[in-house]
Each structure stands twice: as C-alpha cells, then as structure tokens.
Amino acid sequence: MSNEYAGLASAVDKFKDAVKKELDNKNGEFHEAINDEEPITFKGLGAEGERSEYLVDPSDVLFWHDPTAYLDELERWKGQKVLDEHLEIRKYLDDSDQLNPFSRLVEAIKRGRVAPFVGAGLSYPYKLPLWGQALERLVTKLEGASKSDQRAMLPALQYLENVKELLGQWKYLEAAQLIYENHKTRFESFVLNTFDGSNVLEFFGVLDLLPQLSDGCIITTNFDNLIERVYTGKNRSIEGYMHGTQSRNQFASKLIQGERCILKLHGNYSDPETYIFSKSQYDQAYGEESLDYTKPLAKVLRQIFVSHSLLFLGCSLETDKTLELFIDVVSSEAFDIPAHFAFLPDPSNHQKKLEKEDLLAKAKIHPIWYQVAIDDCGTQNHSQLEDLIKFAVACATGKAKV
Structure with a gap:
C-alpha cells in the first residue's frame, strides 16, 4: 500500500467499521433480508489464477453507493414487515366480522x-391473583384461624360458609364485603401482602x-x-x-x-x-x-x-x-x-x-x-x-x- 494513502485508508476503515456496527445493530434484520444468501463477488487485477477475490454484502454496497436508496429500501422493508406481522390478525378480524x-x-x-x-x-x-382467587385464598387462611379458635374453645367463624356460597355464585363484591366487615384488619393485611407486586x-x-x-x-x-x-x-x-x-x-x-x-x-x-x-x-x-x-x-x-x-x-x-x-x-x-x-x-x-x-x-x-x-x-x-x-x-x- 502506498504510504501516501495509508493514513487515509486507516481512517476510512475505522469510520466504516463504526458505521457498519451501528447499522448492523439497528438494521440487522433488514440486512439479512436484502443480503439474501450469497455476497457480491468480484476479482482484482492480475493474471488469471492470481487475482484476489473480494466479497461484499449488498447492504454495504447500497449504503455506501447510494445512502438515499438504502433508506428508501429500509422504509419499504419496514412497511412490508408491519403488513406481514399483522396479516393474520387482520384476517381474523375480517373472518369474525369485527373490522368495523x-x-x-x-x-x-x-x-x-x-x-x-x-x-x-x-x-x-x-x-x-384474580379477585376470586385472592378471596378464596383469604377464606382458606381464615378457616385455618377458625379451627385454631375452636380448639381454644372460641367461637368459630360461621360467616365463612356464607362467603364460600357467594364465591360459588361469583358474587365477589358481596363476599369481599362480608369478610371485610367481619375481619377488617386481617383483610387489609391480606390485600397489602398479596398485591404488593414488588417482586x-x-x-x-x-x-x-x-x-x-x-x-x-x-x-x-x-x-x-x-x-x-x-x-x-x-x-x-x-x-x-x-x-x-x-x-x-x-x-x-x-x-x-x-x-x-x-x-x-x-x-x-x-x-x-x-x-x-x-x-x-x-x-x-x-x-x-x-x-x-x-x-x-x-x-x-x-x-x-x-x-x-x-x-x-x-x-x-x-x-x-x-x-x-x-x-x-x-x-x-x-x-x-x-x-x-x-x-x-x-x-x-x-x-x-x-x-x-x-x-x-x-x-x-x-x-x-x-x-x-x-x-x-x-x-x-x-x-x-x-x-x-x-x-x-x-x-x-x-x-x-x-
């Protein structure tokens, strides 16, 4: 390589490497689509059998030869990708008569x-948990506490049978009201610990x-x-x-x-x-x-x-x-x-x-x-x-x- 252009070539290589890394990082899928399977190949000068062979990706050629055309193709590809991505769901809406x-x-x-x-x-x-699941979990805890109370000769929590009946009828609001009005402190503690979501x-x-x-x-x-x-x-x-x-x-x-x-x-x-x-x-x-x-x-x-x-x-x-x-x-x-x-x-x-x-x-x-x-x-x-x-x-x- 001529020393006259060595520094310029080195600077260009560094610049191209940085640009290529950025483009591959952001537009990797587009490059895979446009590059297809084989790179562009061409040979240098010299006698047959002695010429160097060069391999270049079409995406690189397009970007460095015509950046505007590269961006046009990129937008066209993105548009088609969006259409392909939503093709199935649009068909579902059409088939189920829900487009309107x-x-x-x-x-x-x-x-x-x-x-x-x-x-x-x-x-x-x-x-x-879903609200019904949460209430069922709370009822299980309260039933355990009720059995402990009975063993200690304390009154059982009779209202829990009514709560379970309401839950079986999907009357979650009424079930929650009944528990809350009978065990306000435990209910509040349960909500705090169950719906924290910090994990x-x-x-x-x-x-x-x-x-x-x-x-x-x-x-x-x-x-x-x-x-x-x-x-x-x-x-x-x-x-x-x-x-x-x-x-x-x-x-x-x-x-x-x-x-x-x-x-x-x-x-x-x-x-x-x-x-x-x-x-x-x-x-x-x-x-x-x-x-x-x-x-x-x-x-x-x-x-x-x-x-x-x-x-x-x-x-x-x-x-x-x-x-x-x-x-x-x-x-x-x-x-x-x-x-x-x-x-x-x-x-x-x-x-x-x-x-x-x-x-x-x-x-x-x-x-x-x-x-x-x-x-x-x-x-x-x-x-x-x-x-x-x-x-x-x-x-x-x-x-x-x-």
Missing part, C-alpha cells in the same frame, strides 16, 4: 381519547403496551402499582391520582387538561384508608339508595364515561357498581355518549355471548372478541389480545391499515 368496531377503536386511539379500563386479568401474568422486575405483554394506547386517563380495579411503574419505566410518569374516594395530586385538573392520571376504583394496596369494600364505603362512593353524582367517585366516573372512549382490558364485565353507573348514565339520555370498547375472550357458549352483548349494549360498550388458546395442561394463552392491541396501535400511528 375495530376501526372505530383505532379512530379513538388516533384522537387520543381512549381511556384504558384495566382489570385483574392484566396483572395475572405477573403472579398476582415484578420486568414488564411484558398487554400491560407493557398501555402507554401506546393512552397518554391520558387510566381507570383500574386493581390495587397494585404495576401500571404506574410501567409508565414511569417509559419516562412518562403518572401525575394525577385518585385512590378510592380520596382525590389527591390534582386528579380532576389533570383529567380535564388531558394529562396522565389514574383512578384506582377500589383503592391502593399500600393505603387501607383508600379501600372501598364495606357497604358504608360503597354508599360513600356511589350513594346510598341510588347513584348520587354529587359523590366524588361517581361524579368523576361519569365525567370520564362521557368524555372518553373506555377500552376494557382484563375485565370480566359482570354486573357491578361501575357497570350499573354506566348503564344509568346512558339511560338518562342527558349526555352524548362516545363509543366504548372491550376486548373479551370469545365464549364457547353462543347464548352467553348474546347475553353479554345485550348487557354491554346498555352501556354503549362494543365488544371485540378474541380467541383464547388452551394447551393440554389447561393453561390459557391470551396472546391474540396482545396481537390485536399491537395492530390497533400500528393502524393508529399510520404503520398499518385496517
């Missing part, structure tokens, strides 16, 4: 007016996608702080809070301004003062004989319901106080209600599906059904829900089309 409600949900996400309504199903993959170190799945759906209001029936931690991890801390009936950190003002805020309907696990379980607490939150919209929680729920499109995630949407309130607001005909949506597992029983659709229609909630795969061990796989949300976000951001 899905399109309306996409429009709501585009406008920034979606408020996720998060249930226990989104915390369940993190080893936090969760990494987020994934639907919960991790929430910041892509909403940068404003979130509602949850959960006690844990996983939602707050997900947003904080994305450098989008939630600033407005309302836990149970206690309004703190300017929740109402943040809601009106469209900023990030969270309403935790049953309270926060770490603050028993915010819990809503007893009948008196429900009366304080929603009214005694009928719904009272001068109550802070009822008032703010109505405000969200008439100003946002709720998206129910991980919720069973059985009849409860919240659904009762939404139906009441619709039936009053006092507001122009936006469309609301719910991703729900498609039930195998057609009659139950029709009954659920009729119930949700009263609250202007449009279900979007998804398939749940069940393996040989009976484990449920809700990955199609995640695929639906990713597709909705891709459509809302212009990366895909419904």
Whole structure:
C-alpha cells in the first residue's frame, strides 16, 4: 500500500467499521433480508489464477453507493414487515366480522381519547391473583384461624360458609364485603401482602403496551402499582391520582387538561384508608339508595364515561357498581355518549355471548372478541389480545391499515 494513502485508508476503515456496527445493530434484520444468501463477488487485477477475490454484502454496497436508496429500501422493508406481522390478525378480524368496531377503536386511539379500563386479568401474568382467587385464598387462611379458635374453645367463624356460597355464585363484591366487615384488619393485611407486586422486575405483554394506547386517563380495579411503574419505566410518569374516594395530586385538573392520571376504583394496596369494600364505603362512593353524582367517585366516573372512549382490558364485565353507573348514565339520555370498547375472550357458549352483548349494549360498550388458546395442561394463552392491541396501535400511528 502506498504510504501516501495509508493514513487515509486507516481512517476510512475505522469510520466504516463504526458505521457498519451501528447499522448492523439497528438494521440487522433488514440486512439479512436484502443480503439474501450469497455476497457480491468480484476479482482484482492480475493474471488469471492470481487475482484476489473480494466479497461484499449488498447492504454495504447500497449504503455506501447510494445512502438515499438504502433508506428508501429500509422504509419499504419496514412497511412490508408491519403488513406481514399483522396479516393474520387482520384476517381474523375480517373472518369474525369485527373490522368495523375495530376501526372505530383505532379512530379513538388516533384522537387520543381512549381511556384504558384495566382489570385483574392484566396483572395475572405477573403472579398476582384474580379477585376470586385472592378471596378464596383469604377464606382458606381464615378457616385455618377458625379451627385454631375452636380448639381454644372460641367461637368459630360461621360467616365463612356464607362467603364460600357467594364465591360459588361469583358474587365477589358481596363476599369481599362480608369478610371485610367481619375481619377488617386481617383483610387489609391480606390485600397489602398479596398485591404488593414488588417482586415484578420486568414488564411484558398487554400491560407493557398501555402507554401506546393512552397518554391520558387510566381507570383500574386493581390495587397494585404495576401500571404506574410501567409508565414511569417509559419516562412518562403518572401525575394525577385518585385512590378510592380520596382525590389527591390534582386528579380532576389533570383529567380535564388531558394529562396522565389514574383512578384506582377500589383503592391502593399500600393505603387501607383508600379501600372501598364495606357497604358504608360503597354508599360513600356511589350513594346510598341510588347513584348520587354529587359523590366524588361517581361524579368523576361519569365525567370520564362521557368524555372518553373506555377500552376494557382484563375485565370480566359482570354486573357491578361501575357497570350499573354506566348503564344509568346512558339511560338518562342527558349526555352524548362516545363509543366504548372491550376486548373479551370469545365464549364457547353462543347464548352467553348474546347475553353479554345485550348487557354491554346498555352501556354503549362494543365488544371485540378474541380467541383464547388452551394447551393440554389447561393453561390459557391470551396472546391474540396482545396481537390485536399491537395492530390497533400500528393502524393508529399510520404503520398499518385496517
């Protein structure tokens, strides 16, 4: 090599190595696609059999010869990748005749007016129990304590039979009320220890996608702080809070301004003062004989319901106080209600599906059904829900089309 250009060649090599490392790191899949199987080969000068052979990847040739064309091809590849990624889920929506409600949900996400309504199903993959499971676990503990009391010649906890009967009927609210009113301290301790969630170190799945759906209001029936931690991890801390009936950190003002805020309907696990379980607490939150919209929680729920499109995630949407309130607001005909949506597992029983659709229609909630795969061990796989949300976000951001 001529000494005249040795320094220049060395500098160029270092620069190219740094650029190639960066490009391979960020666009490795694209390079694999465009490079195909064989590199470009050519030979140097000299007699036949003595010429050097050079191998160059097409991605390198394209970038260094025409960087603009490289970027065009990269964008084209990304677009096709998005289309391929969502092809199956779009086909499912088409085959199940659900493209129309899905399109309306996409429009709501585009406008920034979606408020996720998060249930226990989104915390369940993190080893936090569903509400029914948690109550059954607490009953087992209390039954053990009851047997100990009997051995000590103390009265048995007779009310637990009534609790188990309520749980068998899926009346979780009534069961929780009964336990709370009989064993308030133990109940509070159980909630604190069960829904701490501090052992969760990494987020994934639907919960991790929430910041892509909403940068404003979130509602949850959960006690844990996983939602707050997900947003904080994305450098989008939630600033407005309302836990149970206690309004703190300017929740109402943040809601009106469209900023990030969270309403935790049953309270926060770490603050028993915010819990809503007893009948008196429900009366304080929603009214005694009928719904009272001068109550802070009822008032703010109505405000969200008439100003946002709720998206129910991980919720069973059985009849409860919240659904009762939404139906009441619709039936009053006092507001122009936006469309609301719910991703729900498609039930195998057609009659139950029709009954659920009729119930949700009263609250202007449009279900979007998804398939749940069940393996040989009976484990449920809700990955199609995640695929639906990713597709909705891709459509809302212009990366895909419904």
